[in-house]
Structure formats: structure tokens, C-alpha cells
Amino acid sequence: MTGQERREAIVRYLAAHERARVDDLAQHLGVSVVTIRSDLRLLENAGYVVRMHGVVVLSQNTAAEIAFAERRQKHSGVKGKIGAEAARLVNNGDSIILDAGTTTLEIARHLKQHEALLVMTNGLDIAMELSHAPGVEIIMLGGKLRKTALSCSGAEAEASLSHHRFDRLFLGVDAMELTRGLTTDHENEASLNRAMIAIADEVVAVTDSSKADRKSVYLVSNFDGIDRLVTDDQLPDAYIEALRHEHHVEVILS
The missing domain is CATH 1.10.10.10 (Winged helix-like DNA-binding domain superfamily/Winged helix DNA-binding domain)
Structure with missing residues (x-):
């Protein structure tokens, strides 16, 4: 050695x-x-x-880098398929928000050939992924950086949203339950996500099925505030039926 x-x-x-x-x-x-x-x-x-x-x-930085790399690798194949399917919802000339996250990063990877696309994001890695795409304009939110997720949130980030309106928000999911909706363990990110939802004409949640029946502390949105869910085909049928018929969410399986 x-x-x-x-x-x-x-x-x-x-x-x-x-x-x-x-x-x-x-x-x-x-x-x-x-x-x-x-x-x-x-x-x-x-x-x-x-x-x-x-x-x-x-060191704190090394631990954060390792944690993020491990999170990115988890369910990476499934997330790639979800990202590709979600990207099909984006048209040239759209204005979209990409919430920070490993699944939304996969969406970004499929948007590099789009034209006249405006992307707002709080994810540093998403901004870097799209930085060399000639047809994509990027608005990077400020705020406090969570190093393990490369995401920004807080009052500064929310203030940046106040004078905007977007066609579509792609929202990452930490946990979801049919009765409670979408939740997260991070208070600042929950608040920022709610502000993102308020300025989007359509809200698309993107997540792999492993997040189903998980619960966290801070509410992002109940399912009545979500228009579409893009996920994998392992989501239980009962979940899909409840989302479609009780909450009127369009479920798209990758």
C-alpha cells in the first residue's frame, strides 16, 4: 500500500x-x-x-463532502430515470425553479440543450451543472449554505423570490405521507419551499418511492398544493390511487 x-x-x-x-x-x-x-x-x-x-x-468540510457524495449515490439509477421523465415537462422558453436536491440535479442534467430557459435554483451543484448550457439563464438564490446538501435557504433566499413568477417548480422531497403531505427536517428549507410554491403556476414534486411513509418535523405542503408527482414504479398502488382520486395529483411513473 x-x-x-x-x-x-x-x-x-x-x-x-x-x-x-x-x-x-x-x-x-x-x-x-x-x-x-x-x-x-x-x-x-x-x-x-x-x-x-x-x-x-x-474536518467539517470533508465530512460534508462525503455525506453529500453518499446521498447522491443512493438510488442514483432510479433518480436518473425520474429526472429524465420530469425534464420532459419543460419546454423551450419556460421559466422554472429547481429546488436543491439530488433528484432535481438529475433534471438539470437533461435541460442543457433547451433554449431560452430561465432557471432559478438554491442548489449550488444545479447552478454549476447548467453553467455551460448556452440556452439556459440561471438565477442563483442566496442565503445560508447547508454544506451537506449544497443548498441555500433563509431570509435572504426568500427575499429573492418576492418579485418573481414562474411557470413551474420542481420540488425535491425528503419525506411524504398521505395524511401529512410533504415534510422535511430543515425548518429554513421548509419555509423557502413554501415561498417557492407560492410563486409557481404549477408544482411538480419529484422523489423516489423510498420517501413514502416517512415523516419529518416541518411541513412543506399537503398534497392539495401539489399538481404532479414524478416518481418510480415501486410506489404502492394504494398510494397512487389516493393521490389521484383523493388529492387530484397527476402521478407520473418513470
Whole structure:
């Protein structure tokens, strides 16, 4: 194992175990304590780890990057299909909002050939994804950055919405229940999502079926405020029927 491979292994170990002592890492990797201390010094100087009180942990930025990468990979194939299906709802000349999220990022990847398209987003990665698309104009919302999601929210972001009106909002979903609607664990993002809904002529929720029957604390919207749901074909039939007939939501399966 080279030094670079060993240092990468240290980062992976810390991602899995949150913290470790030098002795733990030396035993895990089968090298001396002196070697581990040298590796940790290099990793700390590069900003990957922090040493404190006899233990080593990942730096806040490194932990955030790993968490986001893992979230992006989860159900990535399903999210790609949902994104492609949702993108079919977008026409040249539209004005849309793309809420931050891994599924809405997949929508953005299918919009690069559109013309005269206006996209507002609070997702840094979405803005970067579309930054080289010649026919797409981007409005980036400000606010406080949540590093694990690369999303902005807060009073500054909501203030940016006040003088706009958009054809369509594509709304990411953290959790949904038939009785409660769409919810999230993040208060600022729930507030921003409600403000987005208020300025959109049509609201399209996009999510994979794993979010069904999950509950979170802060309400984004009940289903009566959602026009369409784009999801995968694993959503239970009872869910689909209730959405279509009780809440009048058009359900599109990818």
C-alpha cells in the first residue's frame, strides 16, 4: 500500500467510525504509530482531518463532502430515470425553479440543450451543472449554505423570490405521507419551499418511492398544493390511487 492509498484508507475509516486513536489506525492498517502520525500530519495540513484530545476526526468540510457524495449515490439509477421523465415537462422558453436536491440535479442534467430557459435554483451543484448550457439563464438564490446538501435557504433566499413568477417548480422531497403531505427536517428549507410554491403556476414534486411513509418535523405542503408527482414504479398502488382520486395529483411513473 502506497502512502497515498494509506491516507485514503484513513479517511474512509474515519468516515465509517467518526473518530479514531492513532493506535487504532496503526493496528487497522498494519503500520507503525510513527507512520500514522506522519500521515495524519499531512492530512491535517491539507484540511482533511482534525486532531484533538488524543483522537482524530474528519474536518467539517470533508465530512460534508462525503455525506453529500453518499446521498447522491443512493438510488442514483432510479433518480436518473425520474429526472429524465420530469425534464420532459419543460419546454423551450419556460421559466422554472429547481429546488436543491439530488433528484432535481438529475433534471438539470437533461435541460442543457433547451433554449431560452430561465432557471432559478438554491442548489449550488444545479447552478454549476447548467453553467455551460448556452440556452439556459440561471438565477442563483442566496442565503445560508447547508454544506451537506449544497443548498441555500433563509431570509435572504426568500427575499429573492418576492418579485418573481414562474411557470413551474420542481420540488425535491425528503419525506411524504398521505395524511401529512410533504415534510422535511430543515425548518429554513421548509419555509423557502413554501415561498417557492407560492410563486409557481404549477408544482411538480419529484422523489423516489423510498420517501413514502416517512415523516419529518416541518411541513412543506399537503398534497392539495401539489399538481404532479414524478416518481418510480415501486410506489404502492394504494398510494397512487389516493393521490389521484383523493388529492387530484397527476402521478407520473418513470
